[in-house]
Amino acid sequence: MPAGLSALIVSLQPILSALIAGRLLGERVVARQWFGLLLGLAGVGMVVSEKLFAGGAVPAITVATMSAALIALFSTTGGTLYQKRFGAAIPLLGGTAVQYMAAAGLMIPLTFLFEEQIIDWTPQLLFALSWLVLVLSLGAILLLMGLIRSRSTARVTSLFYLVPPATALQAYLLFGEQLGPLSLLGLVVASAGVALVVTSRS
Numbered sequence: 001m002p003a004g005l006s007a008l009i010v011s012l013q014p015i016l017s018a019l020i021a022g023r024l025l026g027e028r029v030v031a032r033q034w035f036g037l038l039l040g041l042a043g044v045g046m047v048v049s050e051k052l053f054a055g056g057a058v059p060a061i062t063v064a065t066m067s068a069a070l071i072a073l074f075s076t077t078g079g080t081l082y083q084k085r086f087g088a089a090i091p092l093l094g095g096t097a098v099q100y101m102a103a104a105g106l107m108i109p110l111t112f113l114f115e116e117q118i119i120d121w122t123p124q125l126l127f128a129l130s131w132l133v134l135v136l137s138l139g140a141i142l143l144l145m146g147l148i149r150s151r152s153t154a155r156v157t158s159l160f161y162l163v164p165p166a167t168a169l170q171a172y173l174l175f176g177e178q179l180g181p182l183s184l185l186g187l188v189v190a191s192a193g194v195a196l197v198v199t200s201r202s
Contacts, residue, residue: 021153036196040161043190158197
């Protein structure tokens with residue numbers, strides 16, 4: 001399954017999270033926020049559709065790839081709601097460390113089954129590894145945990161709508177990939193949708 005289509009499926013998370021959070025956590029999502037969630041999803045659809053159908057071919061979808069995308073959708077949704085419901089009192093650093101150790105305990109044995117255990121320590125690899133560890137695994141995740149603790153589920157998860165547009169913009173700036181008018185419109189639409197969800201009426 002193309003990455004764009006996977007991103008579109010996983011982008012259903014804010015809507016799914018808001019639906020479940022209303023019943024599970026008693027969080028109220030007003031009409032303006034529902035409109036913002038739908039607008040954000042439409043913006044993501046604009047961004048990814050331009051790449052999906054750029055070659056004129058219909059992307060191939062299999063049961064395995066669709067299952068993987070759906071598992072990712074429900075896993076991230078369930079994890080976010082679980083963290084909101086049961087993880088509010090857990091220290092951010094300690095709680096994140098425990099989650100990473102649990103993930104490492106599962107993934108390290110799998111590397112011996114599916115990987116060759118050969119690493120070519122190039123400067124590019126060191127930079128990418130440092131970025132993944134420091135910026136994403138520590139900075140971004142701690143920020144996400146803090147937002148989950150202090151903000152409503154709908155407001156936090158709506159920020160994920162900005163990931164595909166931001167990725168497309170970075171690919172254009174750093175790698176010279178095409179950024180067409182539909183993608184630019186999707187960036188604006190997704191940003192407007194997120195703004196409707198996260199901002200409060202005075």
